[in-house]
Every structure is written in C-alpha cells, then in structure tokens.
Amino acid sequence: MSADYDDVMISLGLEPSTPRNAPAEHGERRSYSNGCRCAECREAWRRYQADWRASKRRDKDALARVKHGTTTTYRAYGCRCEACRAANTAAMAAYRARHRKPATAGGDDR
Template sequence: MSASYDDLMASLGLEPSAPKRPPAAHGDRRRYQRGCRCDECREANRLYKASWRAKRRSDPSLLGRATHGKASTYRQYGCRCDECRTANSADVAAWRARRRERAGGGS
C-alpha cells in the first residue's frame, strides 16, 4: 500500500503544499491573462482595467511617484500639468506621423 502525498510530506517534516487554484472560468480576468479572448473574458479584463485606471487617477499619492513631463503620466495618472500635456501632444504627433508613413507605402 502506498502512502498519500500528504502523509509522505508529514513524515519528512514538511508542510503539504497548498491545493492549486481551480482553473479560471470564462469571464474571469485570469482566463484573459492566460490568452482567452472570448467576449466574456475581454469584458472582465476591460472592467478590471477601468477600475485600475480610476483608482490611479483618484489617489493623488500615487502621482507623487510618477515623473512629470511624460506621456505615460498624462495617460495613466490623468495628470494635466503643462509638462505632461506637452509630452502627450508630442507623443500623439509622432504616432500620427508613423501611421501616415506606414499608410503612404514602403515605396
């Protein structure tokens, strides 16, 4: 007769490992992170990201760690100081130029 895994671990003086988490069902952000792109999982990820952005924008203490004058600070933290606005404008202009260049063809 063979001993169970938990009995074996106990006999060695070790803690048995915690049970694994059940696989995420559709409509769970964890499933989206694993690569599922069904409508339910996309919606779960969208809702998570929306709440994450709202939290970052509503907590001024988080903005203290951000660097001003960057487009990411404008987008992620909602900072609207002159430096961040200017950086975001330059970033958008560069993105538009790259898009026009690609649309114009590689000739």
C-alpha cells in the same frame, strides 16, 4: 495549499483556497492575461484596467510620487500638467505617423 488549510478555512466560515493553476473561466481578467481574446474576457480586462486607472486618479498623493512628463502619468494618473500633456501629444503624433495609411498613387483618397 494543503487539505488542512482548506479545513481550517471552512471551519472559520471562509472559502477554501483556489489552486493557482486552476483554469480561468471566460470573463475573468486571468483568462485574458493567459491569451484569450473572446468578448467576455476583453470586457473583464477593460473593466479591470478602468478600475485600476480610477484608483490611481483617486489617490491624491500619487501625483507627488510619480515622474512627470510621461504618457503613463498623463493616461493612468490623469495628470494634465504641461510636461505630461506634451509627452502625450508627442506619443499620439508618433502613433498616428506609424499607423497613417499611405496615399494612393492617383491622389484619390476615397
């Protein structure tokens, strides 16, 4: 943005613009999006995602607009219809199968 724009913003009692390429501070979701995985940035991303999901669940008309039978509808929109529950169950079973630890050769699972 130009200096003139910033001057106008200040004259209106508003904050001047922040350049898009300004480095993100730790604890902002932008820094997480840029690859930082420190505890502060992960917490900022977690809060952002929780707020996003909550906003989707508050939108009562959203369930009429989304496709049912998907894990996104189950997780983000909180839909618990039979189709969405089945999709989430199948996705979780596949996830567990991919991440299951192989059994030991001796049969001792400790």
